[in-house]
Amino acid sequence: MDLEIRNLSHHYDKLEVLRDINITIPSGQVVCVVGPSGCGKSTLIRLIGGLEQPAEGEINQIGEPPQGSLNPLTYIFQDFALLPWRTVEGNISLVLEGHPISREEVASRIANVLDRTRLSDFAHVYPKQLSGGMKQRVAIARALAVNPAVLLMDEPLSALDSQTRELLMDDLVSLWERERFTACYITHNLNEAVRLGHRVVVLSRRPGEIRETVDIDIPLSERKVDSPELARTQTKLWEMMREEALTADRQLADA
Amino acid sequence: MDLEIRNLSHHYDKLEVLRDINITIPSGQVVCVVGPSGCGKSTLIRLIGGLEQPAEGEINQIGEPPQGSLNPLTYIFQDFALLPWRTVEGNISLVLEGHPISREEVASRIANVLDRTRLSDFAHVYPKQLSGGMKQRVAIARALAVNPAVLLMDEPLSALDSQTRELLMDDLVSLWERERFTACYITHNLNEAVRLGHRVVVLSRRPGEIRETVDIDIPLSERKVDSPELARTQTKLWEMMREEALTADRQLADA
Amino acid sequence: MTDSVSGTAGAPITDDAPATEAGGRRSVPFRGGGFAPKPVWYVAPLMFVALVLLWEFGSSNGYISPLVLPAPTEVLGAFSDLVRSGMLAKHLQASLTRLVIGFACGATLGVLVGVAIGLYSIPRSAFKPLVAAIFPIPKIALLPLFIIWFGIGEGSKVATILFGSFFPMVIATYGGIDAVDRNLIRMGQSFNLSRVAIVRNIILPSALPAILNGMRIAASISIILLVAAEMIGAEYGIGAYVLLAGNLMATDQLIAGVATLSILGLIVSWLISLAERYFLRWRA
Amino acid sequence: MTDSVSGTAGAPITDDAPATEAGGRRSVPFRGGGFAPKPVWYVAPLMFVALVLLWEFGSSNGYISPLVLPAPTEVLGAFSDLVRSGMLAKHLQASLTRLVIGFACGATLGVLVGVAIGLYSIPRSAFKPLVAAIFPIPKIALLPLFIIWFGIGEGSKVATILFGSFFPMVIATYGGIDAVDRNLIRMGQSFNLSRVAIVRNIILPSALPAILNGMRIAASISIILLVAAEMIGAEYGIGAYVLLAGNLMATDQLIAGVATLSILGLIVSWLISLAERYFLRWRA
């Protein structure tokens, strides 16, 4: 299943946030969207998943979601969005509850995703006991439990410290290698974008417009921290965004 | 003025946090301390600045602080620690209030540090109106206002998004180029460490012990994002820490 | 590595695409929204007017016996009697004097004790449990003792209100100080600020929102206690007026008096909101 | 780039370095600590015992007239009379029945109305201002009307307590719902959870801490209102006992009754703490 965003514009009251966005997210690929603070990245991904309605333009899914997908468009949030009063297991079972699947199936799905995210030992633990990296892995396990067609990730790593981020990036890469999921990945972090994206979409500052789309052809598994080619792409992206980031950073909140 | 940490150990009740730390911070140099989550980095820097008393060992200042230094050991905190009810100016004047300096001197010091951090236009603005990067620049301006001999920075950039972090790293580098301040810089982020540190001290996981000390001889101003030498050092540091970070991340909070 | 603007791939674009197309192209379903109840400004006044009309209708048609509830017009009549006779001013003056003195003293003492509990170990150990034990005691139960302790003049009335506002202020103040961000205090220490400077410049402003919120509660309690306070030998005062009306079973006056108290409460709470908006304008 | 363990640079190391050395080597001064008042466990009981002893001493030596305050031994005597005569059980039973019924109904209704205000626009517009206007009305002022509305039996007593606990529960509940992390709701929507599932699995558990806290307040208010409620023709009940004692100026009984109420309050608040510890064990 591909996703297609056509002539999308959005505004809140009189605040124009997004202007004429066109993106295609092809099946099995990770599209990263980068842009300065407040440019409308989160708005964009909310629109893509149907959590908000676009003012103009349309978002289409092309082709059928895979058989057995309980929730084709599944989010992974920056703040993990775990229910603190449910254990790891309970957080995953929450999203399976409304569906017509048997108890055994629920149990086996939970066991399966916990295994895939190396969390099997932590099934009965409350979120408060987990580190940030572990919490985000629980959120990933929860997303996987519904067999998503597309993962919509809004800065999934930006609440983590940089070492945990490194570890989780490796996890995401190996997960993609195994599952070849489709994803729209929003981030601030150019290093993440060049490590995880098959395609990087650069937005301008608010109102967000597409400034550039960069395809990166190196296979994900071969991208190393110290690869000079990636470093060059990253530097190029940074030069593209530096001015915008500077302006965005120096804007007063109520101006 | 140099700082010297000798045979330092610390524990909270029965929790051993630091074990036999020896570090020297020579005048005019930036010493970065990296280590996995919870290894005692923040404890270390609190001990260095006299906010806590070490269980064993000692911390000495060698030589006199420069003339006119109102607060030789000055902190810059991760969460900025600005008073939300005072304007930018008021936050800086706070730390000058107890000292025997004239009103004019206070005003000129404030004007001076605002100028050095490019904040002159924002003197009368409340923190709530500022972006994270701006807030941390205010905190830096406040620290500069007391003419510190040593800056003690506890993950000063880790509350910022990565683009703002890039911008502030540039700011810090050019500030160091101009002022040649002495600093102890705590961070999670190996990229920050190799960009800003003359020396990088690597701590093991709790109880924190020194695993390695790496000196980096490239001048700060010549360190580029895509410099392969830095990338190699960073990779080396990461390999050193990976296992420890992984273990630290998978520890339960109440275990 | 190639640069290319995407969005031109995929199926051909048709105008006015329906939700489902033959080629398997479907619009993403909307599933957000809701859970953000927006107050509709005209509902409250509308309901209020409707209620009063219904009540008047019920009263004038005998569905509501005057014994159960006087008609709104009668309440209004009682109120305008109160205004025209000049008694409202007299009652208000008496009550407000008591309120202001009692509340001001109670709040001041409460903040002082709260600061002591918030900052020092010994007052904390001694007074925190004491406050917890005394706070829930119903003040009307103590009125007979208050008469002996504070006399039947203004003393016991002011004391009742003072007691009522003291305890919530203590609790709000030390709660506010307990919640002060310890990082800010550490920041103050790291700049060698004196203890006094830290209390004055960091702790008290930090606790101010909690203190103002405590004031809101203390003020409500003070107004509620007005009736209890004016049980003791009060000639004038809204509370005394309400009590007399209750005793005479003059339900129209009773409701007029209660409405006056309610309005007084709303005004005080509005004043505190103003103060909050002014003093806490730095809040995000 | 060289690897080297540092710490060997700098001045020569001497054992047992004094704070200041000739060579300009000084220990970093300590400037942290403080601002963390630690309760000292024995101060509160010590102070309590000291106060009671002082009071007893004052009473038995005539410094405190029995009119002003009865001696602690007299209060104890009144209390043991109450226990021995079996009246305490009778009073407690009467009061607790009223409290439990009134509080249970008030809290349940309060939560229901609070949820409606928290979730839907129209109830929010209609009831939020109404609650704000009625909450601060002193319940004792309305007692004469309560008698007419609810009779003189258990009805009006339960109604007084019901009203007292209803309003704080409404406010706490919708406050809790307003404060629910919208991201969690959005998460639920993003997984296509039904509206009911979101309310049941996300909103209500999220609001539970606020609701339990509201219960604590509502319970205190209920106990305070016990005295007011039992002003209306109650033969038994702690409130009635206190009122009668006050009427007869039997200060020893009065204080014994007030102490019983205070202990009742502490017990209820402890029970709610237990409930919090159990239901909110997931909290950090």
Add this chain to the structure above:
Amino acid sequence: ADKVVIGALRFTSHAAGFIAYEKGYFKDEGIDAEFSFFQAAQPIAVATASGDVDFGIAGVTGGFMNLADKGAVRLVAGVLHEKKGVDGMMILASNQAYEAGLDAVDKLPGHSLAMTQVGSTFHYMTARIAEKVGFSLDEMKLVPLQKVGSMIGALKSGQVDSMIMVPHIAKGIVGAGDAKQLGWLYDYAEYQISGLFTSTKNIEERREMVERFVRAYAKGIADFNRVMLAADADPAERDEMVKIIHKYVYNERPYEDAAPLIISGAMNLNDAGALDITDVEKQMKWFQDAGLVPTSLTLDKLADTSFVETY
């Protein structure tokens, strides 16, 4: 038998009802009576208005008159009446005021007096004293304290100079030396303190039952007056009656402690429940003049004079 609920206070002044019940006078009249106990008189009137209670005894207060004006309740017989020579309401002075010169009732002007409420019987009694002695009520400071307990506390601690009080409490205070007696109210006013009332609905719909009730009640009054007030009463009979009353009044105290209080609390009751309608009218006028009761209240609304003799 007619089921009837009597609202009562645990006061000696309600004793006639207890006697009538215990001696079976109600049963004799075919009335199945039941007591509902209150802490204050006012709520009994309210409860009668709302139908929870059928009969009650209340002072002829402003609150009662307002309820009568709303057509809810009506007096049907007299109960307590001041009578020269029979211990009734006592006028007291605090020790401090007494020492400072307040040693006679005619010195009351310029002093303070405790009462429960504006429009209470205490208020009216004071007005009658003022009328008799010949001063204006404005010359006194009347202090409303809501409760009898508060009045006693205020007098004992010298915060008010004087008050009027029921005999058993007043005698206790004077006996303990906590205050001084100034005089008896009956020297200034022989007036109708309280009366038996019922709801207008009862009068209109169950008139015959009300008649029977009043008859039975009057028998209780007769017994009470005969045994408790007469100087030459048979001590054995008095003991028996005190025992009956003790079932209801001061029942939490042992008989030995309660008996003197009950005996000293005995006040004159209207023979045969006769109602002093002249005085009731006078009271009504006074309250209306004071603006405490609307002028729409008439004597017809306040009392139904067809059940007992009036004078």
